[in-house]
Amino acid sequence: MSTQRTTVLIVGAGPTGLSAAISLVKQGFKDLIIVEETASRPEASRAMTIHAATLEALDFIGCAEALVKIGIKGKAMQLSDRKAPFMAAEFSCLAPYTKFPFVLLIPQTTTEEVLEAHLKELNVDILRPEKAVGLQRNSQGELEVSFESGKVITAQYVVGADGARSVIRQLTGVGFSDPDGTPPDERLAQMILADVTFSSPNPNLPTDAVHGTASAGKFFLTIPLPTSPDSDPVYRIGFNVPPSAGPPPSNPPTSYLQQYLDEQGPLHLSSDVSVNPIPIHISKTIWATRFRTHAAIAAKFLIRMGSSGESAGQGRGIALLVGDAAHIHAPAGGLGMNLGIRDAISLGPVLAAHATASTESLPEQDKVLEKHVAARHDRALSTIKLTKRIMAVASFLGAAKLLNINYWLLNLLFKVPFVRNQIAWNLSGLGNR
Ligand SMILES: Cc1cc2nc3c(=O)[nH]c(=O)nc-3n(C[C@H](O)[C@H](O)[C@H](O)COP(=O)(O)OP(=O)(O)OC[C@H]3O[C@@H](n4cnc5c(N)ncnc54)[C@H](O)[C@@H]3O)c2cc1C
Incomplete structure (x- = not known):
């Protein structure tokens, strides 16, 4: 059985895990390991859209330019009934607020390829295939992650970027449910x-x-x-x-x-x-x-394992949940991967500061980390709310057309530029970075 030691262990090399690793290294923080259970990247390309706020975050870690070169600059989200156009939210209205006034159309596999190549340039290799199967806190207060292969990695921080069925979330016993308690439509x-x-x-x-x-x-x-x-x-x-x-x-x-x-x-x-x-x-x-599709959010994004003997909110030995491990929702508006990438990139500076804090400044850094995690929880809740609203409008539209109720009123509403611009703004994530 081999044992390795690191400060930060990232479990999962999807878009969220890769972004977290790059963001940490860009902070000058290099004591990290990223592991992935699959031997190679899956063929299926789920997410197709990268919105303006996410491109800005990717720009911060030096990855936006390469992606923009490959993808299509989508100018609008259009809606029609089966015969005729109904509404178009044009992203050009974002131009005063961002250098990315479009939605980038690019397969998730390509996004992951670009992120992985960037990480490699930063001299970080993904350890694969390694499937995390166990997590416990040892007597020194560190987290020990065990793998199917028999390997054990000891870390001060474990970042669970291991997707919707997150093993890290399950091993920490954190609940994962719809924030409103409602079943999917x-x-x-x-x-x-x-x-x-x-x-x-x-x-x-x-x-x-x-x-x-x-x-x-x-x-x-x-x-x-x-x-x-x-x-x-x-x-x-x-x-x-x-x-x-x-x-x-x-x-x-x-x-x-x-x-x-x-x-x-x-x-x-x-x-x-x-x-x-x-x-x-x-x-x-x-x-x-x-x-x-269904929506769910983890009850907490930061977990202190076996902390009964310690006061909550202190010290290292922390598991964090990011991306789909922390929140999932319907793909309406193409927002899921976007939120995960922004979770990960924004975590980098905060986690690097926490991990390198002196004992005296650790309580202060604890507060910063916890504030950050609470903000990400709020962002996830508002994104889930937005996707539910989009799904409600989608089902209403069909029914309204069928019964002819308020259909023309809605049509009229969509003709108002402010309403269309508001839709583009909400999708862009610029108000919910
Ligand atoms: C059909 C579909 C369409 C979508 N369309 C969009 C869209 O248009 N726009 C958008 O923004 N989002 C979209 N999404 C959501 C998007 O795909 C996810 O939000 C995104 O993949 C989340 O990234 P992640 O890195 O958090 O998780 P994942 O992509 O699931 O990556 C998790 C990684 O962890 C690895 N892993 C899992 N368990 C372990 C373990 N125990 N040990 C080691 N490694 C492990 C997995 O192999 C995987 O590589 C869509 C999702 C679906 C299902």
């Missing part, structure tokens, strides 16, 4: 995501915007993906599967995607000649997955 809870190409170009399909179609409790998303100029344009599509249709297949085939595109997507993308004079088909499915 079943009409919108079952979702499919896929990356596809289409049989022919469609001038109505935006190449630089996120586009959503809402109809009678159903929605359908298209997002253009960066591709090389000589390859066919690739689009991320996403849609909900109503509960009445039963659970979707785990690897949805092209025929399944096509059926929902025809039933829920914009008519100009339909393969049905009776509604679309120039029918379009999904020509290739690159990957597809199903998932269920």
Whole structure:
């Protein structure tokens, strides 16, 4: 059995763990280890959007430029019913407040590649595959993390960046539940995501915007993906599967995607000649997955293990939760990875200061760390609230259209520039860094 010692152990090398590691090193803090259970990065690319506030945070750790070079500068989030545009929130309205007045459209796998390459340049290698399976506090007040391989790493701080099913969160016994105690809206809870190409170009399909179609409790998303100029344009599509249709297949085939595109997507993308004079088909499915959405937040983001003998809020030997380990919610607005990256980057300076504090200044640094963690908890709560609001509007839109209740009133509201700008502002995260 091998034992290693470090000051900070980061468990999980997803976008959050990688950002935390880079942020710490950028503070000049090098006594860290980052571990990852998988041998290589997964193919499936979940998050597609990096918003302005996150780009600013990534800029702070020197990673924004490389990402902006690769991604598509999305200019708007558009909403339509199946036939006609309804609303477009343009990100150009953010120009007075940020140097990134757009939403960057880029697959999560590419974001992780860029972050990992940056970390490597900083001479930090990810220890993989190493799966954390145990966590306890030793008699010196340090945390001991044990791994499936038999390895043990002793650390003063363990950063749980190990995703929604976080082992670190479970081993510390921290609860994880919906902050309002409400069950997910079943009409919108079952979702499919896929990356596809289409049989022919469609001038109505935006190449630089996120586009959503809402109809009678159903929605359908298209997002253009960066591709090389000589390859066919690739689009991320996403849609909900109503509960009445039963659970979707785990690897949805092209025929399944096509059926929902025809039933829920914009008519100009339909393969049905009776509604679309120039029918379009999904020509290739690159990957597809199903998932269920729900919201949850960890009861605390900072844990002092076995602290019964000590006064709370003092000293080292701390586990911290960041990213999906700390909070999850519906992918409405594409905010989840964004929040995690900002958790991680903002933690860097605070954690570095705590870890290097002298015994005399440690109580002061304890307060700073705890204030920081409380602020991140608030940010997560407001993001969860925002995603719930977006989901409520999505389901209302469909129902309103169906019953014709207030539909035109809402349409009118979306014509007000202030309302549209407010939507862009809320999505950007600039008011909720
Ligand atoms: C279908 C879908 C679509 C999404 N779309 C968007 C979007 O458009 N925009 C957006 O911002 N967000 C989106 N999200 C959310 C986004 O994918 C997550 O918020 C993001 O991946 C969280 O990053 P993370 O690093 O915290 O966790 P993860 O990405 O889950 O990374 C955790 C890492 O820890 C590793 N790990 C886990 N357990 C252990 C262990 N015991 N030991 C060692 N390593 C371990 C895992 O292998 C993994 O690499 C989406 C999510 C889903 C599911």
